[in-house]
Amino acid sequence: MSNLLELSDVSKQYGQNTIALSNINFSVKEGEFISVIGPSGAGKSTLLRCINRMIDATSGEIVFDGVDALELKKRDLRRLRTKIGMIFQHYNLVERLSVIENVLHGRLGYKSTLAGALGLYTQKEKEQAIHLLNMLGLEDQIFKRSDQLSGGQKQRVGIARALVQDPKMLLCDEPIASLDPNASKVIMDYLQNISRSMGITVLVNLHQVDVALKYSDRIIGVSQGEIVYDGSPAQMTQEQIHHIYGSEAGELIMDTEEEKNHAG
Amino acid sequence: MRMEDTNKSTVLTQSKPIKVKPLNKTAIVIRSTLFCLIALTILGFWTYDYKEVGLVEGILSTIANFTVMFTEPHFSHFTFTEGLYQVLITIGLALLTTLIGAVISLFLGLFASENLSSRKVSNGIKTIVAFIRAVPTVLWVLIFAVAAGLGSVAAVIGMTFHTVGYLIKAYSESFEELDEGVIEVLKASGANWWQIIWQAVLPSSITYLISWTFLRFEINFAVAVAMGAAAGAGGIGYDLFMASSFYLDLRELGTITVYILIFAILLEVVAIRVKRHLKTA
Numbered sequence: 227m228s229n230l231l232e233l234s235d236v237s238k239q240y241g242q243n244t245i246a247l248s249n250i251n252f253s254v255k256e257g258e259f260i261s262v263i264g265p266s267g268a269g270k271s272t273l274l275r276c277i278n279r280m281i282d283a284t285s286g287e288i289v290f291d292g293v294d295a296l297e298l299k300k301r302d303l304r305r306l307r308t309k310i311g312m313i314f315q316h317y318n319l320v321e322r323l324s325v326i327e328n329v330l331h332g333r334l335g336y337k338s339t340l341a342g343a344l345g346l347y348t349q350k351e352k353e354q355a356i357h358l359l360n361m362l363g364l365e366d367q368i369f370k371r372s373d374q375l376s377g378g379q380k381q382r383v384g385i386a387r388a389l390v391q392d393p394k395m396l397l398c399d400e401p402i403a404s405l406d407p408n409a410s411k412v413i414m415d416y417l418q419n420i421s422r423s424m425g426i427t428v429l430v431n432l433h434q435v436d437v438a439l440k441y442s443d444r445i446i447g448v449s450q451g452e453i454v455y456d457g458s459p460a461q462m463t464q465e466q467i468h469h470i471y472g473s474e475a476g477e478l479i480m481d482t483e484e485e486k487n488h489a490g
Numbered sequence: 491m492r493m494e495d496t497n498k499s500t501v502l503t504q505s506k507p508i509k510v511k512p513l514n515k516t517a518i519v520i521r522s523t524l525f526c527l528i529a530l531t532i533l534g535f536w537t538y539d540y541k542e543v544g545l546v547e548g549i550l551s552t553i554a555n556f557t558v559m560f561t562e563p564h565f566s567h568f569t570f571t572e573g574l575y576q577v578l579i580t581i582g583l584a585l586l587t588t589l590i591g592a593v594i595s596l597f598l599g600l601f602a603s604e605n606l607s608s609r610k611v612s613n614g615i616k617t618i619v620a621f622i623r624a625v626p627t628v629l630w631v632l633i634f635a636v637a638a639g640l641g642s643v644a645a646v647i648g649m650t651f652h653t654v655g656y657l658i659k660a661y662s663e664s665f666e667e668l669d670e671g672v673i674e675v676l677k678a679s680g681a682n683w684w685q686i687i688w689q690a691v692l693p694s695s696i697t698y699l700i701s702w703t704f705l706r707f708e709i710n711f712a713v714a715v716a717m718g719a720a721a722g723a724g725g726i727g728y729d730l731f732m733a734s735s736f737y738l739d740l741r742e743l744g745t746i747t748v749y750i751l752i753f754a755i756l757l758e759v760v761a762i763r764v765k766r767h768l769k770t771a
Binding site (some may be wrong): 278280304306308316332339 | 671678679685688
């Protein structure tokens with residue numbers, strides 16, 4: 227399979243001294259499910275946002291689907307963003323609007339300013355939105371106001387909103403950080419399913435190492451703005467995890483859990 | 491762990507009372523300001539020139555005036571329907587100025603909020619608006635009266651002017667309260683500025699916008715009454731002016747006050763209804 231995304235020597239610097247990312251190099255194949263792990267403040271979110279240029283990288287080259295993203299001007303940038311869906315920790319729904327209205331927001335990038343501003347969507351777009359909501363098990367919630375949903379349901383609306391864009395890639399910024407274990411599993415299962423059945427590339431920021439190990443085809447470990455691990459979950463050792471988090475053996479929560487498992 | 495334990499024990503074994511509010515610079519400034527204000531108030535009452543009016547006597551005759559106003563209201567210089575018509579003119583003045591002001595403020599408010607526009611533009615608008623608000627409405631009406639002449643035209647322009655100053659501040663602060671993430675998500679999906687405004691910003695802040703607008707409408711109703719008296723803008727305010735300083739008719743003053751009171755309460759009820767409807771719908 228060909229490379230959908232290629233980052234070469236991408237750096238991001240805030241002000242004079244703060245380096246958020248330095249010389250990031252990696253490429254993503256079509257349909258891959260990649261987890262990005264690392265401690266808070268390591269630059270995971272910045273990395274994700276550099277790809278769809280919500281944050282502008284200071285230097286380097288980002289090629290998405292054969293287009294150099296850093297060179298794009300306004301209109302072409304909008305077109306690029308329509309091809310990349312994004313999912314957030316806090317769902318970021320417009321709470322006062324209905325579920326389907328929120329999902330249809332994913333189509334705005336394709337519409338003229340006037341049609342988008344007035345919310346005039348085509349029948350086909352609406353059908354697609356309803357189809358996606360059915361797929362995500364939200365058929366009873368379609369016309370509910372978004373603030374009446376649970377966290378897990380809101381995140382599924384977020385996924386539907388990203389999918390209605392017909393994206394080639396999904397960027398997920400800690401999608402399960404605010405959810406309970408049950409809802410987290412549902413969301414991760416949906417993301418894996420989407421990646422496998424629809425062939426959409428998924429790049430997801432995670433805090434839970436065990437989740438990353440379980441779901442990903444590949445794991446990228448980020449520490450202090452640099453990639454310190456890039457490989458399959460199977461090859462990942464305890465030492466490497468500790469290297470990513472800069473911790474000593476026995477200091478992470480998952481270590482103590484493992485000790486318990488060994489003991490029991 | 492051990493370090494924390496020893497720290498905790500030293501705090502607990504201290505015999506001194508533990509202060510929840512430490513006496514820092516802010517606390518000293520606030521307390522001394524309050525003390526000065528209290529001292530000035532007492533001094534003020536102490537040094538009043540009461541002339542020959544006794545406090546008790548003054549209060550009693552005011553009560554007597556109020557009793558006459560509200561227990562014996564009558565119509566002498568206008569009929570019931572004429573009075574109603576005059577109140578409607580005042581309402582019209584308030585409605586017109588609020589409406590024009592709200593439309594202008596909505597657009598300028600978007601540019602005045604920092605998260606939707608640039609810092610430069612936002613600060614520029616906010617500075618101008620702060621200046622407009624610093625000058626009282628009556629003064630703006632009188633300023634515009636130089637060009638337009640005393641009357642309803644000057645009143646409309648002046649009141650709109652001050653309304654715009656007030657609402658831009660209120661609206662832009664409502665927009666700035668908005669969750670940054672909602673804007674981010676639409677931007678990330680390729681939506682442009684106007685689409686984000688209409689699809690996310692306005693739906694999220696509509697309740698705030700409505701309640702600020704209603705609040706301003708109530709203020710404008712009160713100002714419109716005053717403008718009828720002070721700037722010859724017509725309406726019930728002009729009748730109020732005539733009854734109080736030309737005919738010296740306390741009873742008719744009472745009638746007018748009742749008119750204004752009823753309409754003010756009506757406005758309040760409508761405002762509450764609309765807000766409740768918006769919150770649940």
